[in-house]
Amino acid sequence: MLAMNYRGPFRVRASEKPDPVILHPEDAIIKVTRSCICGSDLHLYHGLVPDTRVGMTFGHEFMGTVVDIGSDVHKLKVGDTVLVPFNIACGKCAFCKQELYGNCHESNSQATAVGGIFGYSHTAGGYDGGQAEYVRVPYADVGPTVIPEGMDPDDALLLTDVVPTGYQAAEMGGIKPGDTVVVFGAGPVGIMAAKCAWLFGAARVIVIDHLEYRLEFVRNYANCEAYNFGSLEDPVLFLKKTTDWFGADVCIDAVGGDAAGNAMQTLTGRKLLLQAGSATALHWAINSVKKGGIVSIVGVYGPTDNLIPIGNVVNKGITIRANQASVKRLLPRLIDHIMAGRLDPKAIITHRFPLEEIAEAYHMFSAKLDNCIKPVLVMSAK
């Protein structure tokens, strides 16, 4: 089969690999029809995540058709069209029972801090991902969900990660009606977090980024205010001023380790890898939130350490909530929002590529060329 093949930082190609096979009675094999490149794939692409091995296939946002199932799969059948949550979850461990599907303890041998994730390094379990013609999907009765009749496939595709992650970012913020919510990052997840903040009753949603085309997009798509930190002398000071010198009720870090905006963070986090990525967005979130406020983190960082003002967390009495999105938990509610027209995820898709052009797709997304917001790989119909 044709699959994305990681060759090192900033180097990928499409090449032939053996087809995946059933390795466990609860496995399914999915023929991928669409797959996204996620902003968090860029952390891998940039070489920021330890134990990212040459030869791996990335891709944790994908959908497709079931072509084979193991002997212990009962809810799916060959021919079903499914969306596949990025979390690999057993459904049986103590964490899955609490709907912490991103924290499953039976899907990742190589690290205890994170559950298994498709195509996301050996630190997340060593699974090949869905930027390929076929993919092995463990615990097929737990995660994969048959796409509801009438749902646009692009909407279904974005339910595998972007929409639940953005929604959970807002949810973990504990937004109360009337709250001012600040979202750092106008990437796909930040855009979705801003959109979802209204569902929880926010009265004001502010997005901070430095890419004008994304700010323009989020302003229109999510009906929010959007500001370029590059033109603000100090984004934290700006946010204090614009909240009557109080601070935001909720701040969301939707950037993670690839953040720009602070030379020291960039140098130590992204260039020298002395930190697990640049923590600029989180730094600003902590300093911009009100005393007693909530910081919600969905931005992805590596597993080592980051420089953040933890003293301010203590002194301001900030609550920090964070987790990988628990996709399966959120699917029923999000499907309802999409079918009712309250969310329109497919509108964030800006580019489509065949799998053969994977290198251009990654580079375009990474370098933010041609106003790229969300690239989708569309597999050939053969």
Place this chain on the structure above:
Amino acid sequence: MEDNKDYQQISGWGIDADPEDEPNYPIKKYTGDDHNRSNWERPQLQVQDVEILKSNERPSLSAVFGTASPPTGLSGVIRRHAFKYSENSYGHWLPLLLADRINVVEGIIEDLSEGVIPNIFAERGWKADFKYNKGALAKKVLIRAAVLGVIVICLSKKKKRKSFFG
């Protein structure tokens, strides 16, 4: 902003607001199962037929695991060493980052040994630059050409000096 209630016209505004929903996810579905520790009924265990490195913070492999890119070569030796240390230790993560970089060189050697000359320009997606960012592409090419030129000049000077004295 206080007097402007236009936001309430946004489709779905406030539909998921639930002031009673505290404490919020990720701790709201606490079941008490944690006190049984790791004694849940485990799924059937996947048969291990490739080398899987296991975190020393768990007693055994997870019930399922990925089998992509098992450790090989020098990078594999370093990875095995790294897994002697816990996830709490730099001794775990820093060698893994080093192994990743060594693995890149191993990948090129592997390509060459299979008769594949890696097209690094194509792998870096420079075609997209050619289409959308010609200025940056020209800059990249010029910088690389300059660096290459300096290296060639330095090497040729060194060679001349050596032949003069030698």
